[in-house]
Structure formats: C-alpha cells, structure tokens
Amino acid sequence: MNACADLLRRTRERLDLPPQTKARILLEIAADLEGLYSAYRAQGATHEEAEQRAVATCDLSETALAELIDVHRSWYAKLMDHLSERGQARWERGMLALLLVFIAATAGAQLAREPLLADAGPWAWPLVGIALAAAGLGLQQAHKLWVRQDHRPQGLRAPLLGLFGLAGGDLLIGLGGVAHGLMAGVAGALAGPDASAWRAVPALRECAALVTVCLLVFILVALIGFLLLRRVARIEQAELATRIAWP
Amino acid sequence: MSQPRFQLEPQNLARHLHEALILAVLAGGPRHGYQLALEIEQRSEGFFSLNHGTLYPTLHKLEKSGYIQGAWSAEGPGRRRRQYLLTRKGRQYAAQQLGGWKLFAQRLFDILGEVAR
Numbered sequence: 001m002n003a004c005a006d007l008l009r010r011t012r013e014r015l016d017l018p019p020q021t022k023a024r025i026l027l028e029i030a031a032d033l034e035g036l037y038s039a040y041r042a043q044g045a046t047h048e049e050a051e052q053r054a055v056a057t058c059d060l061s062e063t064a065l066a067e068l069i070d071v072h073r074s075w076y077a078k079l080m081d082h083l084s085e086r087g088q089a090r091w092e093r094g095m096l097a098l099l100l101v102f103i104a105a106t107a108g109a110q111l112a113r114e115p116l117l118a119d120a121g122p123w124a125w126p127l128v129g130i131a132l133a134a135a136g137l138g139l140q141q142a143h144k145l146w147v148r149q150d151h152r153p154q155g156l157r158a159p160l161l162g163l164f165g166l167a168g169g170d171l172l173i174g175l176g177g178v179a180h181g182l183m184a185g186v187a188g189a190l191a192g193p194d195a196s197a198w199r200a201v202p203a204l205r206e207c208a209a210l211v212t213v214c215l216l217v218f219i220l221v222a223l224i225g226f227l228l229l230r231r232v233a234r235i236e237q238a239e240l241a242t243r244i245a246w247p
Numbered sequence: 248m249s250q251p252r253f254q255l256e257p258q259n260l261a262r263h264l265h266e267a268l269i270l271a272v273l274a275g276g277p278r279h280g281y282q283l284a285l286e287i288e289q290r291s292e293g294f295f296s297l298n299h300g301t302l303y304p305t306l307h308k309l310e311k312s313g314y315i316q317g318a319w320s321a322e323g324p325g326r327r328r329r330q331y332l333l334t335r336k337g338r339q340y341a342a343q344q345l346g347g348w349k350l351f352a353q354r355l356f357d358i359l360g361e362v363a364r
Contacts, residue, residue, distance in 0.1 A: 025303070025307075027327065027329075028280060028303070028328075028329045029299070029303070031279070031280075031281075031326070031327060031328040031329060032279065032280045032281040032299060032328075033281075034326075035279055035280075035281040035282070035328065036281045036284075036285075039281065039285055057281075057284065057298060057299050058299040058300075059298075059299075059300060060299070060300045060303065061298075061300045061301075064298075064300035064301055064303065064304055065300075067304035067308075068303055068304045068307065070304075071304055071307045071308050071311060072307065152321060153319045153321055153327040154319060154320070154321055156319075
C-alpha cells in the first residue's frame with residue numbers, strides 16, 4: 001500500500017492543524033483508504049487498480065484542504081492569524097504569564113490568610129468532590145494508558161469528555177455559589193431599617209474564597225486533562241506512524 | 248435545543264447538494280465515510296460521484312454543527328474506523344432541506360417550462 005502511505009504523508013504535510021486534529025483526520029482517511037481498497041478489490045479490481053482508485057478518491061484538492069482546515073481551526077487560531085509569528089509568541093507568553101501571576105496572586109493570598117475551605121462555605125464541598133473525582137479518573141486513566149498500555153481506540157478519548165464535564169460542573173457550582181453568596185450579601189445589607197453595605201462583607205469574603213477554590217479545582221482538572229490529552233495524542237500519532245509505514 | 252434553519256442559497260448549491268446527499272444516506276443508518284461515497288454513487292446509478300476531497304469538509308462541518316455524530320469503531324486489532332450517524336437535529340435539518348429543494352426545483356421548472364412554451 002505504498003501509494004496509500006504516500007497520500008497520507010502528503011496530506012500530513014499539507015494539513016496545517018494541531019497534531020491531535022491532524023492525527024484524527026489522517027486516521028479517518030487511512031481507514032477509508034482501506035475500506036475503499038477492499039470494496040474495489042471485491043468488485044474485481046486488481047491490487048494496483050484498487051489502490052490507485054482508492055488514492056484518487058481520497059486525495060484532497062487544494063479547495064477541500066482549505067475548507068477542512070477552516071472547519072477545524074479554533075477561534076483562537078483564527079484570532080492569531082491576524083498577528084505575525086513573533087507577535088503571536090509574545091502575545092501567548094504574555095497572556096500565560098499574566099494568567100499565572102493572577103492565579104498565584106489570588107490563590108496565594110487566600111491560602112496564606114486563613115483556612116480556605118472553611119471560608120468558602122458549604123458550596124466548596126461539591127468542588128472538593130469534583131477534585132477527588134477528577135484525581136480518581138486521572139489515576140485510573142494513567143494506570144490504563146501508562147501501566148496497562150491499553151490503547152484501544154473506543155475508550156481513548158471518552159475519559160477526556162468526563163474531565164470536561166467535571167471542569168464544567170466545577171465552574172457551574174462555583175458560579176452558582178458566588179451568585180447565591182452575592183444575593184445573600186445584598187439581602188443581608190438591605191435587611192432591617194438601617195441598610196448598611198458592611199453587612200455584606202462576610203458574604204463577599206465567602207464568595208472570594210469560593211472563587212479561589214473553584215479556580216484551583218479547575219486548574220487541577222485542566223492539568224489532568226492536559227496530561228491525558230498529550231498521552232492520547234501521542235498514542236494516536238504512533239498509530240498513524242505505523243499506518244504511514246505500510247510496507 | 249435550538250431548531251436548525253435551512254435556507255437554500257443558489258451560490259452554494261454544490262455544498263447544499265453534498266449535505267443533502269450525505270444526510271439522506273445517513274437517514275438509513277450509521278455509515279463509514281467511504282461507505283457514504285460508495286452508496287451515493289450506487290443509489291444514483293453513478294449520477295452523483297462524491298469525491299472524498301469534498302466529503303471530509305462537508306462531513307466535519309455537519310458534525311461541528313451537530314447534525315451528525317462521529318464515533319470510532321474498532322475493526323480488528325489496532326484498526327479503527329470513523330462512523331457517522333444522523334442526530335435528531337440533523338433529521339430536522341434534512342426535513343427542512345427537502346422543503347428547500349422542492350421549492351428550488353419548482354422555481355427552476357417554472358422558468359425552464361417557459362422555454363418550452
């Protein structure tokens with residue numbers, strides 16, 4: 001299947017997309033090449049004919065390639081297209097540094113001050129549950145992917161969706177808790193004949209602690225997701241490499 | 248869930264046609280990409296020949312829009328294939344497309360019919 005491997009190599013070079021997206025598309029094309037080859041052979045074509053027809057069917061034109069790239073380019077990539085390569089690197093580094101400084105400053109200040117979970121109130125406990133669930137899922141997947149070396153395609157990406165769900169749940173509960181805390185704070189401040197903003201301070205403090213817990217849990221889940229995604233992408237790229245190396 | 252809206256744009260006829268053909272085949276059950284192309288060709292007796300070059304962008308666009316759903320299925324050790332199936336939203340969209348195509352054909356025949364008169 002040299003012609004098929006050549007087509008996959010050529011397409012890989014032409015697809016300007018992130019590695020995991022590229023691997024997914026190429027694996028799909030590789031599978032379709034095999035399917036078409038078998039179908040043409042079953043119709044009575046010779047090996048060479050079947051291979052040539054399969055390759056001709058799966059070859060992407062420049063327009064189709066551009067459309068495919070456009071479908072898979074993220075909003076972020078589209079935004080980055082407006083910047084030069086040097087500008088992109090600077091922008092990314094700057095944003096990352098800013099994000100890290102912000103997280104370290106808010107989380108560090110809270111952690112150094114007082115017990116965080118006690119401050120965050122009852123809404124923090126479901127977030128702790130999410131952190132434990134994410135850690136459990138991460139350990140289970142790490143055992144599966146690194147120790148047991150179980151790389152079956154069906155279950156490869158499903159846990160990542162679970163982690164996305166946990167991250168989403170963390171944000172929802174965190175924001176729900178903050179909204180509830182703010183409303184309680186406002187209601188407390190306006191209660192009684194002498195309305196005073198000072199009475200909202202404990203609620204605001206609880207909200208700040210809750211936001212910190214929510215962000216820390218989100219970072220934990222994102223980190224686990226990032227590590228698993230990298231591993232899955234490497235497994236898929238290794239699978240692709242074996243397909244491209246068809247004899 | 249938002250209702251899909253279909254508006255047939257004459258300047259995008261080819262794209263709409265590919266979408267309609269893919270959705271029509273998927274209405275019969277899940278298919279792999281290469282099966283879609285083969286079945287479209289067979290069912291149209293060779294009238295519509297869909298190259299994968301046009302198939303992949305259309306399939307992936309439909310998947311991103313939530314009209315179809317793709318999933319990997321294992322085909323023997325170390326082998327996988329991507330299979331697509333029509334979603335409920337996709338079924339609604341396909342039904343809307345049918346209405347759009349009927350109107351398109353009617354308007355076209357109205358104009359072409361004037362030539363014969």
